[in-house]
Amino acid sequence: MTIDGQKVDFAPGETIYEVARRLDRDVPTLCYDPRLEPFGACRLCVVEIEGQARPVASCTTKATAGMVVRTVTDALEAHRRTLLELVISENRDSGDAFGAGTPAHVDPLRGASSQELSTLAARYRVRPGRHAGAHSGHSRRDDDNPFILRDYDLCISCYRCVRVCDEREGDHAIHVGGRGFESRILTEFEGHLADSSCTFCGQCVQTCPTGALADKKALRAVDLPGELTKTRTICPYCGVGCSVDIVTKGDRMVAVQPAFDGPANEGALCVKGQFAWDHVQHDERLRTPLVRGADGVQRPATWDEALDRAADGFRRAAAEHGAKAVYAIASGRAPHESAYTIQKFIRAGFGTNYIDNCSRA
Amino acid sequence: MAAPPATDRPSDAELVARWAGEPAPLLPLLHAFHERDGVLTDDAIRRVAAALRIPLAELYGTVTFYHFFEREQPGRARPRVCDGPVCRRRGSAELLAALGHHGAEPMPCAGRCDEPIPVLVGDQQLVGARDGELRDLPTPLPPKLSDDRLPGWRECVFRHIRTEGRAALAGYRATGGYAALFRAIAMAPAEIVDVIAQSGLAGRGGAGFPTGVKWRLVAEAEGGPKSIVCNADEGEPGCFKDRALMDHDPHAVLEGMAIAGRATGAARGIIYLRYEYPHTLRVLEKAIREAERDGLLGERILGSEFSFRIHVRRGAGAYICGEETSLLESLEGRRPWPRNKPPYPVTHGFEGLPTVVNNVETLASVPPILLEGADWYRGLGLGDHAGTKVVSVSGDVQRPGNYEVPIGLPLRTLLQDCAGGALPGRRIVAVTQAGLSGGFLAGADLDVTLDEPALRAKGSFLGAAGLIVFDDSRDMVAVAADGIEFFAHESCGKCFPCRIGTTRLTERLTGSDGPLDLDEWRSEVEDICATMKATSACGLGLAAPLIVESLLRSFPDDVRAHVEGPAIET
Ligand SMILES: Cc1cc2nc3c(=O)[nH]c(=O)nc-3n(C[C@H](O)[C@H](O)[C@H](O)COP(=O)(O)O)c2cc1C
Ligand code: SF4
Ligand code: SF4
Ligand code: SF4
Numbered sequence: 001m002t003i004d005g006q007k008v009d010f011a012p013g014e015t016i017y018e019v020a021r022r023l024d025r026d027v028p029t030l031c032y033d034p035r036l037e038p039f040g041a042c043r044l045c046v047v048e049i050e051g052q053a054r055p056v057a058s059c060t061t062k063a064t065a066g067m068v069v070r071t072v073t074d075a076l077e078a079h080r081r082t083l084l085e086l087v088i089s090e091n092r093d094s095g096d097a098f099g100a101g102t103p104a105h106v107d108p109l110r111g112a113s114s115q116e117l118s119t120l121a122a123r124y125r126v127r128p129g130r131h132a133g134a135h136s137g138h139s140r141r142d143d144d145n146p147f148i149l150r151d152y153d154l155c156i157s158c159y160r161c162v163r164v165c166d167e168r169e170g171d172h173a174i175h176v177g178g179r180g181f182e183s184r185i186l187t188e189f190e191g192h193l194a195d196s197s198c199t200f201c202g203q204c205v206q207t208c209p210t211g212a213l214a215d216k217k218a219l220r221a222v223d224l225p226g227e228l229t230k231t232r233t234i235c236p237y238c239g240v241g242c243s244v245d246i247v248t249k250g251d252r253m254v255a256v257q258p259a260f261d262g263p264a265n266e267g268a269l270c271v272k273g274q275f276a277w278d279h280v281q282h283d284e285r286l287r288t289p290l291v292r293g294a295d296g297v298q299r300p301a302t303w304d305e306a307l308d309r310a311a312d313g314f315r316r317a318a319a320e321h322g323a324k325a326v327y328a329i330a331s332g333r334a335p336h337e338s339a340y341t342i343q344k345f346i347r348a349g350f351g352t353n354y355i356d357n358c359s360r361a
Numbered sequence: 362m363a364a365p366p367a368t369d370r371p372s373d374a375e376l377v378a379r380w381a382g383e384p385a386p387l388l389p390l391l392h393a394f395h396e397r398d399g400v401l402t403d404d405a406i407r408r409v410a411a412a413l414r415i416p417l418a419e420l421y422g423t424v425t426f427y428h429f430f431e432r433e434q435p436g437r438a439r440p441r442v443c444d445g446p447v448c449r450r451r452g453s454a455e456l457l458a459a460l461g462h463h464g465a466e467p468m469p470c471a472g473r474c475d476e477p478i479p480v481l482v483g484d485q486q487l488v489g490a491r492d493g494e495l496r497d498l499p500t501p502l503p504p505k506l507s508d509d510r511l512p513g514w515r516e517c518v519f520r521h522i523r524t525e526g527r528a529a530l531a532g533y534r535a536t537g538g539y540a541a542l543f544r545a546i547a548m549a550p551a552e553i554v555d556v557i558a559q560s561g562l563a564g565r566g567g568a569g570f571p572t573g574v575k576w577r578l579v580a581e582a583e584g585g586p587k588s589i590v591c592n593a594d595e596g597e598p599g600c601f602k603d604r605a606l607m608d609h610d611p612h613a614v615l616e617g618m619a620i621a622g623r624a625t626g627a628a629r630g631i632i633y634l635r636y637e638y639p640h641t642l643r644v645l646e647k648a649i650r651e652a653e654r655d656g657l658l659g660e661r662i663l664g665s666e667f668s669f670r671i672h673v674r675r676g677a678g679a680y681i682c683g684e685e686t687s688l689l690e691s692l693e694g695r696r697p698w699p700r701n702k703p704p705y706p707v708t709h710g711f712e713g714l715p716t717v718v719n720n721v722e723t724l725a726s727v728p729p730i731l732l733e734g735a736d737w738y739r740g741l742g743l744g745d746h747a748g749t750k751v752v753s754v755s756g757d758v759q760r761p762g763n764y765e766v767p768i769g770l771p772l773r774t775l776l777q778d779c780a781g782g783a784l785p786g787r788r789i790v791a792v793t794q795a796g797l798s799g800g801f802l803a804g805a806d807l808d809v810t811l812d813e814p815a816l817r818a819k820g821s822f823l824g825a826a827g828l829i830v831f832d833d834s835r836d837m838v839a840v841a842a843d844g845i846e847f848f849a850h851e852s853c854g855k856c857f858p859c860r861i862g863t864t865r866l867t868e869r870l871t872g873s874d875g876p877l878d879l880d881e882w883r884s885e886v887e888d889i890c891a892t893m894k895a896t897s898a899c900g901l902g903l904a905a906p907l908i909v910e911s912l913l914r915s916f917p918d919d920v921r922a923h924v925e926g927p928a929i930e931t
């Protein structure tokens with residue numbers, strides 16, 4: 001087949017979009033997530049095929065031999081601009097408690113894909129106010145779950161959230177109600193996520209291209225000064241080994257986002273990896289070592305004092321009962337470096353493999 | 362409507378047991394609970410979800426897609442009054458007000474534009490007058506034209522429909538019924554397909570795809586069991602032909618389906634009937650029972666190897682379910698968003714298996730074609746055009762009704778000689794095509810023949826052939842606004858251009874939103890129409906802009922007055 005004048009081979013079953021992507025053609029999309037079945041809602045990915053009267057959605061159309069495809073023409077670009085102007089026109093500025101979000105500007109703390117719409121709006125120089133009319137989508141501020149903000153004022157009905165929940169998570173917690181302009185994302189009987197089969201894995205948040213679904217914990221940091229930085233690591237909670245980006249603002253950890261190129265998870269996380277990180281900066285965390293006195297009460301101590309005390313205890317136990325009397329369980333809440341160190345300590349220090357990690361459970 | 366006494370009330374378990382093992386069980390099971398309780402309760406939805414293993418959120422969402430599943434009192438007893446483009450001009454607002462104390466609500470065109478105003482109360486199909494009087498009247502028969510008005514045209518599907526008793530099996534057989542099925546059973550399947558292909562019969566439901574080609578693709582497709590689906594959703598405003606066919610000649614549809622089954626190797630037939638036709642449901646169910654009793658449907662028909670069973674499934678109020686892939690999704694119990702095509706139903710239809718989807722009229726044409734031959738049918742058309750088309754004519758004419766005319770007939774001949782022309786003292790200014798989907802023709806464009814090439818050259822299409830006529834007393838901006846509002850109401854919401862575009866166009870045509878400057882107004886409207894026509898995912902969004910474009914083309918002064926006029930309409 002030919003794409004924009006370039007001859008290219010394709011694998012059976014490949015879509016035009018996938019082939020174009022391999023050629024680094026920047027075909028715009030909003031309803032597309034490479035992990036999901038092709039859906040064809042946003043129609044931004046339309047391309048022209050020689051001999052066909054109308055453009056086709058490249059994300060749902062399979063490549064065939066001899067096809068001559070154009071991904072950029074004046075007509076296609078005009079349709080894309082109209083589509084973006086239409087979709088921006090249905091959004092309401094999100095003046096929620098977090099103060100974030102207008103159709104054109106959405107705080108990146110909301111989620112990993114939250115900048116897709118605003119990026120395309122800028123790329124296509126969307127004219128504000130064009131095609132003005134009724135807004136669709138109604139935020140569910142009544143849903144007071146601690147994790148997921150359901151700010152549907154920003155929703156554009158791409159149904160990525162529904163599809164990721166069905167196809168990737170298998171939770172089937174949310175679906176689409178109503179029809180047409182009144183289509184809306186809901187749980188059964190329009191209730192709250194906590195009363196549905198939602199597991200709060202956050203997948204819907206992270207695929208949402210508008211920030212309509214947002215990470216409530218991350219949004220606590222909206223007003224913190226500083227740039228957002230992402231640091232790639234692996235979730236320590238279990239043996240799956242999901243790749244994550246730790247998002248920091250200044251010296252504060254503010255969010256976890258899944259890595260879409262993580263080999264074990266392809267952007268998936270569970271509720272623990274996604275949301276259970278408050279302990280890292282928790283006020284009640286110990287900042288000085290404590291040692292227990294003869295009266296059984298713990299008192300602050302210096303590091304030397306504490307480490308000597310611990311070393312004595314280990315030595316005594318090993319001397320009296322043998323090296324196998326010492327057994328270490330590393331915590332899933334500690335980073336990998338700590339887990340590595342503790343297994344080294346047991347294996348090299350005591351010569352046993354009496355070591356485990358709570359994440360193995 | 363009072364709930365039936367508790368003792369007659371089937372239990373949940375009985376309802377589930379009745380339907381859970383049947384093909385396409387979701388809609389009938391939901392209807393069974395809906396009919397028993399008058400509304401669909403949370404408990405019923407939970408019960409159905411568990412029985413059919415559908416996630417609860419999905420089933421709840423799907424239930425809210427359809428217009429007629431009631432969740433609140435008065436439930437199914439709530440009168441529904443047709444608010445379609447014809448009935449709006451025949452007093453539907455007054456009728457709605459008159460029935461207001463019963464909780465009446467509007468419904469989109471309910472397919473009786475020749476004798477308005479249809480009203481649905483529970484399973485009663487009634488006709489209402491402006492003042493609120495409701496009557497139970499039979500579906501009008503197609504008007505009989507005297508021979509001098511029919512210069513040598515012959516009918517195909519209507520040729521026996523006016524015969525007394527034709528709807529019953531005895532009457533049908535007395536006029537040659539089921540002779541075509543006997544013949545089909547004696548023929549090789551490929552021969553049947555050849556006859557249909559040579560006849561030039563093409564789909565009468567809207568898209569006009571050659572029926573013989575469709576059947577051949579299904580006959581040759583790998584895999585099975587195969588199905589014949591009769592599309593009886595007839596949701597297009599201004600179309601009421603399938604209703605007349607089914608009510609007065611139901612066996613013709615059943616026979617056409619059985620022949621399609623024989624030709625393609627399908628043993629299962631499903632009729633997808635729109636919710637608004639409960640009387641038709643009873644007619645079809647009775648006809649199926651009669652045919653089964655006489656061995657004309659069921660196992661080993663007439664002692665042959667050929668078996669064919671027909672099931673009726675009732676829709677729940679959604680125009681998009683007439684789109685064939687949306688219809689299949691609806692049958693399969695999912696949210697009825699149209700599927701991405703290809704693949705097409707001929708290979709990936711009902712339950713992903715080869716399926717013929719044909720319109721009622723297409724299928725009813727099959728028995729006469731098989732009896733009289735392909736050449737006979739071809740010869741019914743004018744010029745190069747093959748066959749006939751039933752056209753539903755309504756609105757501002759003397760004799761609205763269903764007329765079966767030769768394809769290629771001049772529009773003006775139909776309006777004048779069949780429908781009797783304009784009302785006294787009036788002049789016809791515009792005629793819609795394909796119900797509302799083809800937009801309207803006006804002025805010199807009314808000099809056109811009724812065939813796809815001629816109508817497409819004018820930016821329209823014949824489609825299912827519903828013609829709504831408007832005379833010089835009508836506000837054409839309001840007509841176009843009603844049209845696009847219908848499409849906005851019926852857009853399934855899957856794709857952006859249609860979901861948002863139909864709403865924006867409605868706002869601009871009703872004047873509730875949009876620019877006040879004419880050039881800006883036109884620029885927005887034209888952009889939206891162009892993008893919808895180029896990028897929509899299915900026929901609804903592709904066709905919806907035509908009515909707006911026809912307004913811009915034919916009535917530019919009315920548009921100017923609408924945009925720049927002193928007051929915004931309310
Ligand atoms: C929005 C929409 C609504 C449709 N409604 C109907 C309908 O009510 N009845 C029908 O037969 N075809 C309808 N069609 C056409 C069907 O998709 C399909 O082409 C037809 O049922 C095939 O049968 P035929 O080839 O015998 O016409 C509709 C199409 C669209 C896009
Ligand atoms: S909430 Fe987000 S992902 Fe879900 S449909 Fe709306 S815009 Fe798409
Ligand atoms: S705990 Fe959850 S997020 Fe972490 S690695 Fe395991 S599955 Fe992945
Ligand atoms: S064109 Fe309209 S009806 Fe068809 S898929 Fe798109 S939104 Fe649904």
Ligand code: FES
Binds near residue numbers: 029030031045057060
């Ligand atoms: S990416 Fe193809 S339609 Fe959205």
